[in-house]
Amino acid sequence: MDPAGSKQKSRKFLKSLVRKQPQDLLLVMGTGVSAAVAPGIPALCSWRGCIEAVIEAADQLEVLHPGDVAEFRKKVVKDRDLLVVAHDLIRKMSPRTGDTKPNFFQDCLMEVFDSLEQHIRDPGVLQSILSLMERGTMVLTTNYDNLLEIFGQQQSKPMESLDLKDKTKVLQWARGHMKYGVLHIHGLYTDPCGLVLDPSGYKDVTQDPEVMEVLQNLYRTKSFLFMGCGETLRDQIFQALFLYSVPDQVGLEHYMVVLKEDEDRFFKHQADMLLHGIKVVSYGDCFDRFPEYVRDLASHICRQRSPDTDRVDSTTLLGTACVDCAKRKRGEDGIELAKKAREVDDDASGRS
Numbered sequence: 001m002d003p004a005g006s007k008q009k010s011r012k013f014l015k016s017l018v019r020k021q022p023q024d025l026l027l028v029m030g031t032g033v034s035a036a037v038a039p040g041i042p043a044l045c046s047w048r049g050c051i052e053a054v055i056e057a058a059d060q061l062e063v064l065h066p067g068d069v070a071e072f073r074k075k076v077v078k079d080r081d082l083l084v085v086a087h088d089l090i091r092k093m094s095p096r097t098g099d100t101k102p103n104f105f106q107d108c109l110m111e112v113f114d115s116l117e118q119h120i121r122d123p124g125v126l127q128s129i130l131s132l133m134e135r136g137t138m139v140l141t142t143n144y145d146n147l148l149e150i151f152g153q154q155q156s157k158p159m160e161s162l163d164l165k166d167k168t169k170v171l172q173w174a175r176g177h178m179k180y181g182v183l184h185i186h187g188l189y190t191d192p193c194g195l196v197l198d199p200s201g202y203k204d205v206t207q208d209p210e211v212m213e214v215l216q217n218l219y220r221t222k223s224f225l226f227m228g229c230g231e232t233l234r235d236q237i238f239q240a241l242f243l244y245s246v247p248d249q250v251g252l253e254h255y256m257v258v259l260k261e262d263e264d265r266f267f268k269h270q271a272d273m274l275l276h277g278i279k280v281v282s283y284g285d286c287f288d289r290f291p292e293y294v295r296d297l298a299s300h301i302c303r304q305r306s307p308d309t310d311r312v313d314s315t316t317l318l319g320t321a322c323v324d325c326a327k328r329k330r331g332e333d334g335i336e337l338a339k340k341a342r343e344v345d346d347d348a349s350g351r352s
Contacts, residue, residue: 011296014281017225017255018300023136025225025301026218027129030142032228036291037126037147038119043112044145046230047082050112054089057111063104068092083235109144109189117150125291126151128298133157135302138173138222139182142232144189148182163187164205164237174214185237206240219246226256226278227294233276243276252277257293260285 034044043053055072058064064072072092075085093104120126130152133139139148152159159180162169165187173181205211219242232238239245246252256273260266260282270280283293 011293013297013300014255014279016253017223017279017281018297019304020223020301021136021304022132022301024223025132026138026140026222027132028140028142028224028226028229028232029129029148030227030229030232032230032287032290033125033129033141033294034143034145034147035228035287036294037122037151038116039121040119041113041116044143044147047086048076050144051076051082051086051089053112054105054108057108058089058093058104061104061107061111063093063107081234106189106191113145113189116145116147117154120147120151122291123151125294127155128295130155130157131302132298133180136176136179138176138218141182141184142186142229142235142238143184144186146182146184146188146190152180161188163191164202164211167205167208167211170205170211171214174211174218185235185241202237202240212241212245215241216246218242220252224254224278226254228290229256230258233273233278249277250275254278256280257283257297259283259287259290 031044031046031050034041035046038044042049044050052073055064055069055076059066059069072085072089075088076082079085090103090105093108095103126148129137129139129148133152141148146161149159149161157180159182160169160178161182161184162173162178163184163186164170169178169181170183172178173183224242226232233243254277256278258266258269258280266280266282273280283290
């Protein structure tokens with residue numbers, strides 16, 4: 001319910017966004033999507049919630065010294081840069097060699113994200129995203145969870161999770177050959193090899209010119225649509241892959257859907273992001289409005305007709321069904337003409 005005296009404006013969408021073809025978009029999913037889908041899991045609600053849940057799991061599983069648990073709990077409250085806290089937390093539960101396998105961080109995530117499918121409360125958001133994927137929208141996520149893949153598999157879609165460690169699949173995905181692939185740039189909680197927050201963990205990726213070229217080409221040729229993303233643009237891996245590696249960003253056209261809690265901060269953020277070629281728009285001043293916004297926005301985009309379907313045969317103004325009729329008619333006319341030509345030849349032969 002709206003606070004007393006507040007009025008929700010009628011929903012308007014940017015024409016430049018809703019007139020995009022689905023295949024021209026790349027959807028970047030943040031924690032807000034998971035929070036809307038499974039609100040019963042605090043770890044999905046925000047980076048802070050995820051880190052707090054991991055610390056709690058580490059305490060319960062006794063894989064972190066009590067003194068370290070207390071120190072990390074203080075950091076989560078005080079520190080602004082939660083990505084640094086998360087990175088330190090991973091390092092604390094990983095071998096000192098710098099290799100992330102094996103590590104206790106994965107065990108904590110598995111504890112936090114246990115039985116995800118049982119916690120899906122609002123599948124409408126996932127259905128909207130799946131509808132976009134069916135029409136060619138690519139999906140990338142900073143999330144550790146695989147809620148979208150679980151839901152898609154329930155809908156009999158050949159969903160596949162991939163991370164940056166698998167070069168072959170990353171190239172296939174980036175070139176548009178994995179329609180139902182979801183790229184997890186931080187990895188997936190079920191795979192201990194892919195859980196990385198620091199770009200140095202993906203040194204092989206960022207130093208591979210072939211991989212970087214195809215990924216950066218996406219940032220230049222697709223319109224990225226950021227949904228449920230609060231920290232993504234501050235994310236070091238995203239910055240290394242896209243944000244600071246692609247020049248001339250003002251000429252790009254990307255979109256970010258955000259909560260507008262404070263007007264001054266919102267409009268400043270809007271102005272700042274235009275420098276990166278990102279148009280910031282609000283879904284409202286309350287997170288409860290996010291699911292409906294996503295469904296409405298996806299519905300608008302999915303209604304866009306492909307340019308191919310708008311081509312109408314010059315013999316008709318009645319659309320694609322009549323194009324087939326016209327082709328069939330031309331074929332019948334051709335057969336009739338050939339038949340008449342044979343009859344003329346036969347008559348000529350008979351007279352000779």
